[in-house]
Every structure is written in C-alpha cells, then in structure tokens.
Amino acid sequence: MSQKRDYYEVLAVARDASPSDLQRSYRQLAMKYPPDRNPGDKDAEDRFKEAAEAYEVLSDDQKRATYDRHGHEGLSASGANPGARGFDDIFSHFSDVFGDLFGMGGGRRRGGAQKGQDLGIEVELGFFEAVKGTRKSLEIPRDVTCEPCSGSGARPGSQPVNCTMCDGRGAVVHAQGLLRIQTTCPQCRGQGRVIRDRCTTCGGQGTRREVSKVEVNIPAGVDSGSRVRKPREGMPGTGGGPPGDLIVMLHVAEHPTFKREDAHIHAALEVDFTTVALGGHVTVETVHGPEKVHVESGTQQDDVIRLRGKGLPRLDGHGQGDHYVHVRIAVPRKLNKKQRKLLEEFAAEGGAE
Template sequence: MSKRDYYEVLEVARTADQPELKKAYRKLAMQFHPDRNPGDDVAEARFKEAAEAYEVLSNAEKRALYDRFGHEGLRGGGGGGGHAGFSSMDDIFSQFGDIFGDMFGFGGGGGGRRASGGPARGADLRYDLELSFEESAFGTARTIKIPRRTECVTCSGSGAKPGTQPVTCQMCAGRGQIHHSQGFFTLSSTCPQCHGAGKQITDACETCHGQGATQEEKEVSVKVPAGVDTGTRLRLRAEGQSGSRGGPPGDLYVFLYVQPSDVFERDGADLHIRADIPFVQATLGCEFEVPTLGEKHTLVVKPGTQHGDKLTLRNEGLARLTGSGRGDLIVHIGILIPQKLTTEQREILEQFAEVSGFAVKKSGFFDKLKEKIG
C-alpha cells in the first residue's frame, strides 16, 4: 500500500519548524477527531495518518531519516519493530495528550503510561448521561457506575509482591529505551522487555498480577443542576482513573444529552410554545390556560391580537446555568380561521362585512343548497 508523504499529510512545507508542525497537526487532529466524527472511518484514518506523520516529523532523528530515505528509512529498525505507526487510538492519545489538552479540557497524562518511573496522573474518564427534559428543567441526582482502574492496595501500585522490589530492566539498563545502529544512524525505540518503564517485576503481586492496578466498578453520584442542556459537561474532580506511583487521580467528565420536550421548544433558558386561538377570540380578546413548567398559567389575550404576536411570561423558562434567574416562556399566537360555517354564522359574518364596508362573496343559491345536502 502506498503511503502519503508526511509533509503532504500535515500540509506543511518541508522546511516547517516545530511550532508550525504542531499547529498543523493540532488543526487536523481537531478536524478529524473521533469525538467529532463518530463512526466516520475516513476521518479516523485521516486522524491516524496525521498522528503518524506528526510522530515522525516531531522527532529530529526520525525526521532526518525520513528526509533522506523516505518511508523506507523508517522501516525495520530491529528489536522493537521500529516504526510501525499507531495500533490504536489510545496510543495516539497517550503520546500526544498535550495536543488535545486544551481542546477538550482533558488534562495531561491521560494515557497513564509513562516512559519515566515518576508519579503519573490517572486518566480522565468520560460518561454519557441521558436525561429527560423534566430532569434537565428541575435538576436531578443520579448514581452512575464507572468502571475504573484503581491502584492496587496490596502492592500500592508497584505491581511487585509485597516485600520484593522491581529490579532494573537488564535489556535497557533502566533507560526504558534501547538504541541500535543502522548504517550511520543510531535509532532508539521503547524497550520491549519493560515497555519503557526501566524496571521489571520478578515476583508479581498476586492481587493485581503485576499490573499495579485492579479494575472495579465504582458508584458515583452525580448532581445535575437545573437548566442543563445537551452539550453540558459536568466535571467531577478526582473521580477518574487513579494515578500510578503516587500520582493524583484523573477527573470524570459527564456529558449530558437531554431529550426534547413534548410540549416546549427550547432555546437556551427560554421556552417557546404555540397557542392557536379562533379569530373571534383574537379579535374580541379572551383568557386561556397555557402549560408552564409548574402550574398552568392563565394568559390574557388582548382584543385585536394578531397572528404571530408573542406573549411573554417572564421567569417561566428554565434556570440559567450561568448567572442567575430564569428564562422566559414565550407564547406564539396563531389565529384559527374556521373552514366550515353554519348558515347562521355565515349570515352574521356577512352582516359584519356589510357594516364594515368589506366586499365579500355572498353565499348564493347553490352554496345554500350545498350546505343543506353536504
């Protein structure tokens, strides 16, 4: 399969410097991010392609090789298999977490896997929560179950059996990277023995089988404030994955999806409703009841109300998430014109037309006949 040129993929000149590369990659990553293109295989492929291009070009050694020998120069490499692109999305996020950092508000260290042995912050988690319109209007409390990776209590996350210590990896002498020569070049890759940790466990902890963490389902209660909408994101601090080697836990992000109301149209904190009233009531004025979030509300329609007039009930909308107070309930008036009239109604209206000086088509003999048999 032919591969596209990495500079072409990132849409940069061959002379592009690091900030330019980063900017170009960021732009593409945002455009083709799987969160923004759910189920789109083409976008996913572009996303991976851009990540691979950036991975090579942002590394001075790899870039030099690529510049001289193209894709061929990055092949092989021995030992760890050299450069083979990314096998999964997780790899991309763990490697370039900082690029996405301010994009979706996810803090650094999301991948959890670090080449260094220092403390690492736990990954942020995402949970999608669907709410009814009423729950969004009045607020609610929900308990959700989150599968989480939690630092093993037996070994405090080291993965080593209590009383034993991880030993320095012999293959990489604790560096986490191995170097090998290829012609004039020295390539480095992640140590396949310790996967970059620099240390190896000889006696694995029995609780976590050397993983340093266990998987558990934790119940988290989520307090949803009134007025949330689809797209609202709640952040629950320190409810994400636990950190490793003493690092802090990540956060839990709850993404909300609110079902539409059967009664109201929603526009931010404002609610809209349509009320159709007969033309006579609009002309003479009337009172009728409209539904609100609480009790029904009596609406006074003034004489001479027009089709499309808007009547506003202040503070009968939804709670405002930012600031204070509530939105309004706006009633859109529609005027109903009768499609059928009784003979009496017709005569009265014809009389009305006459005193108003309106020329109308008066009902003749055939119309009257039609009324009688129809």
C-alpha cells in the same frame, strides 16, 4: 587525515550556501557513507566524520563566520576545535538533521507522576430532568488502583526493580557502526522498572476493573451536548499521579410541545378567535406549570407573547430564559345557528377591518 579539507568542499556546496543547502548536502553524504553500513570501513568512517564536522561548523553562524575569516586555524584558536570533539557531539545535531529518519530520539520518557485518563460517559436525560436538574447514580466500569499493592503491581512487601536490560533508563541504544538508534526498552516497555514478584490480586497490572457507583449532580438548565465534569473520578493515575476526571456527556430528550432554544422555551398556543379579537385571559402551560396570561385585543396569528423568566435557568448562573408563546388562532369548524347569526351581524358591521 593529515591535511584538513575545506569544509565547503567537503559538503560540496558554494561558499554562500544557505542552511537548507548545507542540510541537504550533509544528509546526502551521510546516506552515501552511512557508518552503520560498512562497519570497520575506515574510509567511510573518515568521510562520515569529516562531513559531520563540516556540518557542525557551517551550521553554526558564529563558527561559520570564524571559519570564513580565519580558516581551520581560526577555529582551533577560538577553542571550538571541532575535530577533537567526541561522537556524542556529532550525534547531538544528528537528530536535528535526520529527525525521524533513523528513529532517533525514540524511547518514551519514563517515570514521573502522570494524571490518569479522563473517562467519558453518555447519559440520557428526560426533558424535565434537564429543566429541574437532577442527581444521577451512575455505574461506571473503570480501572481502580489495586489496594494490596498500591498500584505498583508488585507483591505487597516487595518493590519493582530496575530493569536490567536498560538499567532503568526505559530506552535501549543499538549501536550499529557509528550510528546509534534509541528505542523503547522491550523488557520494561519504557517504564524502567520491572516486577519480579507479581501482586496476586491484580496479576501485576496495578489496577483492577471495577464497576463503581458515582453520584453526579446535574444542574438545572443543561441541554444536549452539555458536559458535567466530576473531578478525580476517571481512570487512575500512574506513578502516584492523580486520577483523571469523569466527563458526563448529556443527551436531553425532546418534548412534544416545548421546544428549547438554549435557556428559552418556545411553544405554540391555540387562542380562540374571539379572545384575540376581544382580548382576554388564557392559561399557558410553561415548564414550571400553568400561567395566566393576558392576550391583547387585536392579537394576530403568529404573534409572540414573551413570558420573562419562565424558561430554564441559564447555566452561567445569570438568571432564567424566557417562555415564548406563539399564537395560533383557533377558528370554529362548525357554527350553530345563533353563532352564525351573531357573526353575520358582526360582518354586517364591517367585519375584521
């Protein structure tokens, strides 16, 4: 190209084109003259380079301002000289514009120590196990690092070697004309290293499945949905990374009479109608055992008596919940002669007023 065309003309946009106008136009041109479609086609190649160069300048505010004021000479003078750049630079902004369109930027990053995955396990607890806390011995099938090869998968005494296909990079670049597409290396699956001589214990996996016993302390006060985390008891890490955690997800059985509300317990209690009328003592079953409780004279149906601190320990360590007694008044279904006579006398005195 002896005479450089105007960049706005190349991209077929107005001089006040917005960044998204530029991007749209550049994208269209690149699709029209895709360098990989006509390898060796000098004209398509030139068109593509021209568009890439125009886009490189106009998408950069500073270069665009220089170009607007001083044209192509201005850019050469400022040292920006876009035409002299290699294709690496052209491709450096390529992925910004096309993103996933061509699968650019693919290839998993290899190497580096990675923490193992967390391992979740569900555990059923009895109601009182949750109240008192407990210790559970869990049998957990999980992958553990193979000892003979220390997790490398290579036969003890040997080492994994750099992958020959990707030269240890974990990714391979397919050149198609001017377009380069990077993908995960199929030989090493992105690891960058391959095992020539496999460990016979694990067959090259670096791990083996094992059912291990893990002891887990379950604190008092847990409820359904509570999670207990046991650090470093999950899946093994890779590349020397630490293992993940074991996460014990709890499900607590319901109780026929004690209903939980966080750290509080609610329970109904039948109280004889004479006791609520006269006042007196009753025995209340709490999760911690029986409690003697005073019932006030004149207590009504559904009145609530609160027993402070007789619920469950709060998981945040701030004391205990309460036990709420919901009063149900027990009225006799049958009266003997004497009871009837006494109640008739009571009624004659005005009854429950």
